[in-house]
Amino acid sequence: MKNYLEFEKPIADLHSKISDFSNSDNVNCRKMVQECKLELNRTRKEIFKNLTTWEKVQLARHPDRPYAKDYITSITDDFLQLHGDRLYADDEAIIGGIAKINGKSIMIIGHQKGRNVQENMRCNFGMPHPEGYRKALRLMRMAEKFNLPLITLIDTPGAYPGIGAEERGQAEAIAQNLKVMANLKVPIICIVIGEGGSGGALAIGVGDTLAMLEYTIYSVISPEGCASILWRDASMAPKAAEALKLLAEDLKKLHIIDKVLKEPLGGAHNNPKKIAQTIKKFIISELEKLEKDDLTFLLTKRYNKLREVGEFMENKSLGTF
Amino acid sequence: MKFCFDLEMLIKDLCLNEEIKMSENKQEQKSNKEKRSVPLGVWNKCDNCHEILYAKELNQNKKVCAICGYHFKFDAWDRINLLIDHETFIEYDHEMTSADPIKFEDLKMYKDRIKSAMAKSGRKDAVITGEGKLSGLKLGLGVMDFSFLGGSMGSVVGEKLTRLIENSIKEKMPVIIVSTSGGARMQESMCSLMQMAKVSATLAKLSEARLPFISVLADPTTGGVSASFAMLGDINMAEPNALIAFAGPRVIEQTIRQKLPEGFQRTEFLKEHGMIDMIVERENMKHTLSRTLKILLNLNYSDGKGVKNAKN
Numbered sequence: 001m002k003n004y005l006e007f008e009k010p011i012a013d014l015h016s017k018i019s020d021f022s023n024s025d026n027v028n029c030r031k032m033v034q035e036c037k038l039e040l041n042r043t044r045k046e047i048f049k050n051l052t053t054w055e056k057v058q059l060a061r062h063p064d065r066p067y068a069k070d071y072i073t074s075i076t077d078d079f080l081q082l083h084g085d086r087l088y089a090d091d092e093a094i095i096g097g098i099a100k101i102n103g104k105s106i107m108i109i110g111h112q113k114g115r116n117v118q119e120n121m122r123c124n125f126g127m128p129h130p131e132g133y134r135k136a137l138r139l140m141r142m143a144e145k146f147n148l149p150l151i152t153l154i155d156t157p158g159a160y161p162g163i164g165a166e167e168r169g170q171a172e173a174i175a176q177n178l179k180v181m182a183n184l185k186v187p188i189i190c191i192v193i194g195e196g197g198s199g200g201a202l203a204i205g206v207g208d209t210l211a212m213l214e215y216t217i218y219s220v221i222s223p224e225g226c227a228s229i230l231w232r233d234a235s236m237a238p239k240a241a242e243a244l245k246l247l248a249e250d251l252k253k254l255h256i257i258d259k260v261l262k263e264p265l266g267g268a269h270n271n272p273k274k275i276a277q278t279i280k281k282f283i284i285s286e287l288e289k290l291e292k293d294d295l296t297f298l299l300t301k302r303y304n305k306l307r308e309v310g311e312f313m314e315n316k317s318l319g320t321f
Numbered sequence: 322m323k324f325c326f327d328l329e330m331l332i333k334d335l336c337l338n339e340e341i342k343m344s345e346n347k348q349e350q351k352s353n354k355e356k357r358s359v360p361l362g363v364w365n366k367c368d369n370c371h372e373i374l375y376a377k378e379l380n381q382n383k384k385v386c387a388i389c390g391y392h393f394k395f396d397a398w399d400r401i402n403l404l405i406d407h408e409t410f411i412e413y414d415h416e417m418t419s420a421d422p423i424k425f426e427d428l429k430m431y432k433d434r435i436k437s438a439m440a441k442s443g444r445k446d447a448v449i450t451g452e453g454k455l456s457g458l459k460l461g462l463g464v465m466d467f468s469f470l471g472g473s474m475g476s477v478v479g480e481k482l483t484r485l486i487e488n489s490i491k492e493k494m495p496v497i498i499v500s501t502s503g504g505a506r507m508q509e510s511m512c513s514l515m516q517m518a519k520v521s522a523t524l525a526k527l528s529e530a531r532l533p534f535i536s537v538l539a540d541p542t543t544g545g546v547s548a549s550f551a552m553l554g555d556i557n558m559a560e561p562n563a564l565i566a567f568a569g570p571r572v573i574e575q576t577i578r579q580k581l582p583e584g585f586q587r588t589e590f591l592k593e594h595g596m597i598d599m600i601v602e603r604e605n606m607k608h609t610l611s612r613t614l615k616i617l618l619n620l621n622y623s624d625g626k627g628v629k630n631a632k633n
């Protein structure tokens with residue numbers, strides 16, 4: 001069963017027409033299928049040419065979007081999943097392990113969302129507890145030890161706000177990862193594949209290259225949260241989304257990210273194979289570049305990039321207020 | 322088709338700034354109440370024991386309730402004067418002010434919010450940084466200011482703290498940061514979020530130089546500040562009864578739909594769960610910091626010339 005967003009409705013209608021006609025052997029029906037397919041392509045182009053910010057936010061959260069595990073399966077060979085933080089538990093909101101990509105060994109870590117109730121019970125809608133971040137930390141340190149480049153796939157509404165998470169130090173777990181990633185002695189490539197939800201995303205998001213897929217978001221707070229605080233009305237979320245500049249294209253312009261990876265027509269969920277190929281190619285070419293840098297240079301560059309983020313005024317006379 | 326986690330997301334994200342809002346509301350309520358019942362600025366009511374306290378005495382007592390020991394929020398400059406030896410503090414970057422990197426506008430323009438925060442607090446942004454002597458020991462000190470937009474961290478806070486730490490590495494000084502903040506500043510969106518990574522990255526350098534970082538957590542320390550430098554002290558100290566959390570209590574209450582236990586996310590709870598080294602009362606803070614640093618740095622109590630045993 002496919003899921004359709006409100007603005008994908010015309011696409012849904014054409015899909016159901018196509019499947020109705022396909023069930024028939026009638027020659028006319030086969031012709032209709034052809035026509036519908038052409039129409040589908042035109043409709044998609046039309047819809048995707050004029051997406052609003054809010055529609056892009058919805059695409060980033062589309063329930064049919066490929067998740068971390070889908071990408072890991074399709075872009076790596078011989079993925080060996082590793083479990084547990086060795087301290088408390090195995091948090092399935094974070095998936096991680098060793099693998100080969102194009103013949104090279106890597107460590108790969110991502111947030112994992114679920115497709116159905118059972119899966120989401122286990123991986124908590126992709127919202128990690130501290131043990132998830134500490135599992136990631138353990139794998140990062142292992143990557144450093146065995147000199148494996150680190151790839152992270154970001155896709156979370158945020159770190160989980162709950163009693164257990166607080167008791168076990170959610171804040172400390174996130175903070176520790178930021179500090180360790182800033183200085184981890186292997187190349188790090190971070191890719192936002194869906195939702196970049198605040199500190200819970202950043203906790204696996206510090207690296208040498210930060211890329212976002214075309215229809216993904218990354219922000220300090222969700223549009224809903226922002227709207228309910230600043231507008232005192234959660235239904236103002238579309239407006240908040242625009243104000244927050246959370247789209248890949250916005251963040252490229254602001255120099256927060258390095259690269260926007262173009263998605264296939266209709267979004268990643270419309271052609272998972274193609275987007276996986278795009279990601280794979282990007283990782284391979286980026287790794288080649290990063291591995292040419294010597295370690296000191298790599299770490300200095302990583303630090304300097306973080307160092308540059310932010311805008312402020314030094315002298316009041318130069319300011320506008 | 323309906324998305325299942327809108328609610329969770331909403332709830333989770335409230336946490337970053339919820340404390341700011343709460344305290345703003347509280348302050349509004351408080352001042353309204355004060356206007357009605359007691360002459361403003363003469364009397365204060367203790368949040369804990371509800372005793373009416375004479376404001377002048379409360380100030381003399383470093384904003385600690387003389388009856389029950391409850392620690393009120395403390396002004397940033399008062400804090401610096403409390404910790405740093407007389408006339409030894411040199412402020413850094415005191416002219417730095419917020420820009421408006423994403424031209425943020427909600428019901429109010431971010432620029433106007435900054436302007437009115439400046440007017441209200443008399444400060445330029447939410448942190449004061451500089452160097453000074455603590456019982457003779459030269460060190461880098463950053464003190465956050467909750468009165469400026471809930472102590473929220475945007476580019477200015479991130480940059481000032483980063484410079485403070487970088488300079489301390491250069492001068493081989495230990496670093497103390499006193500946190501009190503609702504978290505990352507929404508109006509600078511990703512520019513704010515990335516300050517968490519930026520300050521943490523600089524702290525990694527401080528660690529490599531084997532210089533101590535003492536984090537002092539004051540009421541409240543939540544969201545993006547607790548989830549970055551505030552939790553990264555070699556030693557984490559906290560004042561009594563401070564709210565220290567990733568997600569604020571109201572957010573969690575809404576998520577799990579049950580009442581939270583008494584004392585949840587307060588200093589004492591944090592210590593019990595292994596997140597802080599010690600609870601230090603305001604009046605003992607300077608002495609405790611001095612003792613701690615002198616032991617860590619292998620200095621004699623009479624000797625306050627500087628850090629000798631840092632990485633050479």
Ligand SMILES: [Zn+2]
Nearest residue numbers: 367370386389
């Ligand atoms: Zn009291």
